[in-house]
Amino acid sequence: MDFHLKKRARNEIKVEVVSLETKYPHNVMIYNYPPIDDIQIEEFEDLALERLRLLRIFDHAGAKGLRLLSDDWKEYVNAELSREGLRNYLRLCTTSGANATGAKHEADIQTRRRDYLSHFILRLAYCRSEDLTRWFIGREMEYFKYKFSALSGPEIKQFLEANNFHFQPLTESQKDEIKDGLYESTAGQSVTKIELLDFYKVPFTQVLDLVRGRRCYLNAGYAYVNTHDLVSIVGTKQQDEIEQGLQAAKLLIDDVEADERIARMLKALHTSYTGKDYTVSREIAVPIESLDQLSKTSMPLCMRVCHEHIRTQHHIKHGGRMQYGLFLKGIGVTLEDSIRFWRDEFSKKMDVDKFTRSYEYNIHHNYGKKGSMVNYSPYSCLKIIKEMAAPGDCHGCPYKALDQTTLKSKLTSYSLSPSACEEIMYFVSRGHYQFACGKYFMLTHNSQTEVAINHPNTYFEESQNLMGNRQKRNPSSQASQAKSKIHQNLIKGHADRSMLMGQDDDELWRIAESQERAYQSQKGISEAFDDDLDLTEIVD
């Protein structure tokens, strides 16, 4: 795997198609020879992301429970491929027989090249941990099988020759000679199907699994397998190749990462989720000690309710754990803090290792540290509102889930004036929950400007901005210093002079007011949360 990376732009960008055709002779290729192309760093990165988008599609298809290569599966995958702008790969997967024998379109050859290179690039990113390689191999094999399954008879033949598989399809007369054997011993195919299928004569040692399962006809040391079984033979070859490649890549990784840019890219790759990514908050880590504060000043009602529920009940049902847990991640609570937070609360009602056993994995998973390593974004309002309130415990969006009288009393208990309540209830009664939420925001921040809420984390950030924790695009060293200072003051519940430097007047007002309110509301917190705990049976 030696890529020669050239930062210098090349004059002859366009490589000759003729040579490419011979280099990448087939839509489906065994990834056995590491490419020795010169490649620019931009393309390197581009290819990496492209491959990632490709493999994620197979990932999602599997996750939806669609059976590999079933019609539903294909329909989904094809749709996603074109939606993701990967139509060229779609062609590799579906273009077969009919037009394959004639002249190839140049674009297809280029795609083969991208296919080949991008695979090897991703090896570098996915060789570094068990979890990653397992995922990578799984998706690659699904992709491979899809491509292979689309091949026509002649193409399969061509593929086998190109890759030194010495199998040939039986001629009609050969097939005729052993047709009784085939009918009798070929698993999973009807007689009429067998008439149509191509069969291959292979040394039985290559298909021991089929032989052992008595799934194919066996004669004189040769097994006779149909096209479908061929996928598994060829596939294991491909898989071996990839597995070995990953091992090899692991050894070469330091070499490749000598370039700082490459190193950073490769390490970040599996986290750099394609499309928009709001999964990692840009903020300075939010300490869990400040959550009580924040729940009162900056969290939307749905999250505030969750938080208080957890603090008083020391437990919350699954839906709430997802909703609030992801939200916390979104506002900048670190994984470690998050675990600490849940553990501290939950362990008041259950022993600690019971907690560890049943909840810790999920928290890791939500942070993208387990399994497929997907870093999930926090729930949006739509999602939360759609979720119907579970009878037992958590609530989705309080404006929707709570009935009007309990909602109103909840609001007044949060010290909102009766008239303020009415303003909110107006929207609630019309089913405009997000407007109600926006109204709540205005009232609690005494802001004049209308705000449309469609994501709890937006609500939070909006609130933080208004309170003086404004984030800078480029966190210069002094800006972030100022911010962390504000941060600490927020924890203590009041502002000091230095944090107000450089703000204009009405911002000062707003800050002063909201800080004051935060301070006031904090005073009640300790006794409010200090309840006598009742040990009711925990049911998730």
Place this chain on the structure above:
RNA sequence: GGCGGC
């Protein structure tokens, strides 16, 4: 909470 494995 669902699915899956022993």
Place this chain on the structure above:
DNA sequence: GCCGCCAACATA
């Protein structure tokens, strides 16, 4: 009973 794995998706 133990365990692993999943879900999501706003924003300027």
